[in-house]
Amino acid sequence: MFAMGYGQQRTWCIAKPSSDQATLLANINYACSHVDCSVLQKGCPCFSPDNLINHASIAMNLYYRSQGCQQLSCDFRGSALIVITDPSYGNCLYE
Template structure:
């Protein structure tokens, strides 16, 4: 089966990204986003939202609807990991 990840759509507005982070992080452990952790940098809403949304997506079984986030999520087949920040 193809490995997939969930990221935030680049067209998403700041309020949506913030809501997605808050929602995802009430359901999954977002400690990886804390200052000093590998995925804190770059410290941007789009980056943090993508990581939080992917954590949620992976934990909930990688179903299409687990990456919807009111149509602000995008399922990708290219691993979005970078430097020490590994997308689960």
């Protein structure tokens, strides 16, 4: 991981709500081939809600974090958004 510089805004990478199911699935497969997506497994904090947009957003953000939060690592062929509001919920914490 890298240290955040003074005054830098935290950002997260999530799936665009308009993304189709095939794109979301491709994004999950791509991200999870590069990072550990075990938080998405059944019984883990980020499994529910069990839907593609939720799982894709978590996987895409894990990938984004692994790449040092570079803007180019949150594109996923135009199906991603960089947000400044923490998307964490319940026990599912976005890094």
